[in-house]
Amino acid sequence: MNDKPVFSIKDCALITRMAGLDSALNIREMRERVAVCPIECLYHHFCETVIRPTFDDPEFRNDFSIWCSTNLGEKKLAEQLGILNPYDFNNLEELRAKMMEIIDERLSELYYIPSAQIGEDFQFMRAVTVVFDTGKQIHSPDDLIRHIPFMSDSSLYYHFVEAHRRTPESTDDFTVFLKDFNHEYQPLIEEFARIDFYFLNLHELRLALKKAIESIVGAEVPGA
Amino acid sequence: MxxxxxxxxxxxxxxxxxxxxxxxxxxxxxxxxxxxxxxxxxxxxxxxxxxxxxxxxxxxxxxxxxxxxxxxxxxxxxxxxxxxxxxxxxxxxxxxxxxxxxxxxxxxxxxxxxxxxxxxxxxxxxxxxxxxxxxxxxxxxxxxxxxxxxxxxxxxxxxxxxxxxxxxxxxxxxxxxxxxxxxxxxxxxxxIDPLSNKNCELDPTEIRSALETYGIENSKPVLTQISRFDRFKDPIGVIQAFNMLRETIDADLILAGGGASDDPEGQMVLEEVLEAANGDRQIHILNLPGDAHRMINALQRASTIVLQKSLQEGFGLTVTEALWKEKPVIGGNVGGIRLQVHNHHTGFLVNTPEGAALRMRYLLRHPEELEYMGKTGKRFVQENFxxxxxxxxxxxxxxxxxxxxxxxxxxx
The missing domain is CATH 3.40.50.2000 (Glycogen Phosphorylase B;)
Structure with a gap:
């Protein structure tokens, strides 16, 4: 019986949809909707932004901060929400609670509620993610190391970013695979763990992974 | 094919x-x-x-x-x-x-x-x-x-x-x-389709010849708006902006409209635009057939700046097309143009003919920004659109x- 671990390279595609909530025109309305929106909605606006088509590389990772900054001119709240890393929380309900706390505090400081122009209101969204097997299988850590720099953006998203929500230990799929190979790859696992992935776009994530690999193998590895 | x-x-x-x-x-x-x-x-x-x-x-x-x-x-x-x-x-x-x-x-x-x-x-x-x-x-x-x-x-x-x-x-x-x-x-x-007649790479001679067809000089900046003759595209506002610009900078304006068989208002708007242009030889109003894709491609590529000064817009694919061709876009602050145009990165959003004139003047005086914006725009289109x-x-x-x-x- 062959029980050697196998890493199946998967990929994913995303389609966004309206969450079915009224849009928010100001912070108070945003707070009301955040309090009741489906949890997938928070996940989308915090975590799936990185894989959505855009013409911009925004200064904040989550949509709430971008909207507060760009459409309300509410820079303080934008920064306070912008520093939240959803992967630091045990679950998204905790993130929701923290958001509410921050918004409430800011509301208590304001003498007037800044409002967006009509047409610039915050639209609550969610997404459908389709995951598929690419048919490619990796049988050894060295093979995986060679493959990572050549994976598609969406595959990196799935195996490194999205995996933090999916895996029992809230880690990435590469780490889960490498852990099956005794302690030999522990330094690489530690390098991966050091990547502050939430605040990177996928291009930056690819570079960070490549750099982590290079620091362990001690040489430049091919790939973007 | x-x-x-x-x-x-x-x-x-x-x-x-x-x-x-x-x-x-x-x-x-x-x-x-x-x-x-x-x-x-x-x-x-x-x-x-x-x-x-x-x-x-x-x-x-x-x-x-x-x-x-x-x-x-x-x-x-x-x-x-x-x-x-x-x-x-x-x-x-x-x-x-x-x-x-x-x-x-x-x-x-x-x-x-x-x-x-x-x-x-x-x-x-x-x-x-x-x-x-x-x-x-x-x-x-x-x-x-x-x-x-x-x-x-x-x-x-x-x-x-x-x-x-x-x-x-x-x-x-x-x-x-x-x-x-x-x-x-x-x-x-x-x-957009990067290989379609409207977006594929063109030989420089084809681009030059497109300008020659309409008697447009190659030596002056060319400002272009490509869109149906439709009031929501504000072609009159574009002419007003161009007239303001020409108080200080000599240039040519192209307003080229592709006809669509399901738009009965087009002819009426075209007549209004011709009247607003008042026979000015540097305003080129081109009523192109619906399949003049290569010509539109050549005109966009020949342009220094592309305008899409819409008052209301869907996504605004002409903006995407222009960005793909490394052209900065001065666009109306509406609809999908807002998604695509970011001030100082891919172009400028404007709300009035005055705003459009101001930004055209700025860009023509800062050629290094024209180049940076062109490259940035193309990268975003390549990655996502x-x-x-x-x-x-x-x-x-x-x-x-x-x-x-x-x-x-x-x-x-």
């Missing part, structure tokens, strides 16, 4: 084509019908041109049907179009009859194809009533709205809403365009609808 996926590999990379093939594996043999109101002219026809061919290459059975009717039908659907964009309009009994009769007749003709299809994509309001004349439909019906319907004229929307709420899903180009409907509403931004991303989202949507729209679907 239709392009194949292999042709796009060089531009978008092998891996993106491979993703399409893997997604499509789960949709092999699915019968997909698209219905719109014109085969030539306008962004929808351009999208369907490549979408059908690539879906077929991926193993789906895709086809394209067109609804056509008498002048009253087009008058009514143009009214719908304007009303969806917020223009007040009255809907008479005769107009409703013309609209419904054309839809009924088209349904009679296409019933077999439509009712047997696994997926029917009905584009914009023109064919939206087809669904109610196909009671034995088997597949999923999706209404694809390409128009900025964020603030529709309510009385007309109320009528259309009754037609579209019966669909299984709808698609809008931007979240803010969506209307509340009792079914899932998806967001798919449109895209080419047709392969668009096709991927259609496939994802179909898979999602087929599997009951869970948040997370794992295919075999």
């Amino acid at each position: 239709p392009k194949s996926l292999l042709d796009y590999e060089e531009i978008v990379g092998k891996i993106n084509i491979s993703i399409l093939r893997q997604l499509a594996e789960n949709l092999k043999g699915a019968r997909v019908v698209h219905v719109n109101s014109t085969r030539v002219g306008g962004g929808v026809a351009e999208i369907l041109d490549w979408l059908i061919s690539l879906m077929n290459e991926l193993g789906l059975e895709a086809s394209w049907e067109v609804i056509s009717g008498p002048p009253e039908f087009y008058f009514t659907t143009k009214t719908f179009h304007n009303a969806l964009q917020g223009k007040p309009a009255s809907l008479t009994k005769t107009m409703v009859e013309a609209y419904e009769e054309t839809n009924r007749q088209t349904a009679d003709k296409l019933r077999g194809t439509l009712e047997d299809a696994d997926f029917v994509f009905v584009h914009d309001p023109q064919p939206a009533a087809l669904l109610e004349y196909c009671p034995n439909r088997k597949g999923k019906w999706i209404w694809r709205c390409h128009i900025d319907a964020s603030r529709p004229y309510r009385r007309v929307w109320k009528y259309l809403e009754e037609k579209v709420e019966k669909y299984d899903a709808s698609i809008f180009s931007m979240p803010s365009f969506a209307q509340r409907l009792p079914h899932p509403q998806f967001i798919i931004a449109p895209s 080419l047709l392969t991303r668009h096709l991927r989202e259609y496939l994802t949507l179909m898979l999602g609808l087929r599997r009951g729209l869970a948040n997370y679907l794992i295919t075999e």
Whole structure:
């Protein structure tokens, strides 16, 4: 019986949809909707932004901060929400609670509620993610190391970013695979763990992974 | 000649084509019908041109049907179009009859194809009533709205809403365009075909010759707006801005409109534009046929700056096209233009002819910014707004609808 671990390279595609909530025109309305929106909605606006088509590389990772900054001119709240890393929380309900706390505090400081122009209101969204097997299988850590720099953006998203929500230990799929190979790859696992992935776009994530690999193998590895 | 996926590999990379093939594996043999109101002219026809061919290459059975009717039908659907964009309009009994009769007749003709299809994509309001004349439909019906319907004229929307709420899903180009409907509403931004006549690379001689055709000098800055002759595109505002610019900088302005067979107002607006230009030899008003794609491509590439000073806009594909050609865009601060144009990065958003004049002057005085913005714009289009991303989202949507729209679907 062959029980050697196998890493199946998967990929994913995303389609966004309206969450079915009224849009928010100001912070108070945003707070009301955040309090009741489906949890997938928070996940989308915090975590799936990185894989959505855009013409911009925004200064904040989550949509709430971008909207507060760009459409309300509410820079303080934008920064306070912008520093939240959803992967630091045990679950998204905790993130929701923290958001509410921050918004409430800011509301208590304001003498007037800044409002967006009509047409610039915050639209609550969610997404459908389709995951598929690419048919490619990796049988050894060295093979995986060679493959990572050549994976598609969406595959990196799935195996490194999205995996933090999916895996029992809230880690990435590469780490889960490498852990099956005794302690030999522990330094690489530690390098991966050091990547502050939430605040990177996928291009930056690819570079960070490549750099982590290079620091362990001690040489430049091919790939973007 | 239709392009194949292999042709796009060089531009978008092998891996993106491979993703399409893997997604499509789960949709092999699915019968997909698209219905719109014109085969030539306008962004929808351009999208369907490549979408059908690539879906077929991926193993789906895709086809394209067109609804056509008498002048009253087009008058009514143009009214719908304007009303969806917020223009007040009255809907008479005769107009409703013309609209419904054309839809009924088209349904009679296409019933077999439509009712047997696994997926029917009905584009914009023109064919939206087809669904109610196909009671034995088997597949999923999706209404694809390409128009900025964020603030529709309510009385007309109320009528259309009754037609579209019966669909299984709808698609809008931007979240803010969506209307509340009792079914899932998806967001798919449109895209451009980098290999089409309108967007492919051109030889410099072809670009020069396009300018010569219209007696435009190559030595002066060329400012161009490409769009239908439509009041929402504000061609008069562009002429006003150009006149302000010329107080300090000599330049040529091209206003080129591609005709669409479903737009009866175009001629009227064209006459207004000619009157506003007042015979000025440096304002070139070109009424191009709907298939003048290479000419439009050449004019965009010959331009120093591209304008899209719309007062209301759907996604604004002409902006995407210009960015793809490394041209900064001065665009109206509306609709999808806001998504694409970022001040000092890909162009400037403006609200008035004065704003457009100010930004044109600024850019012409800062050639280094022209270059930076051109390169930035092209990079964003390459990464996100080419047709392969668009096709991927259609496939994802179909898979999602087929599997009951869970948040997370794992295919075999």
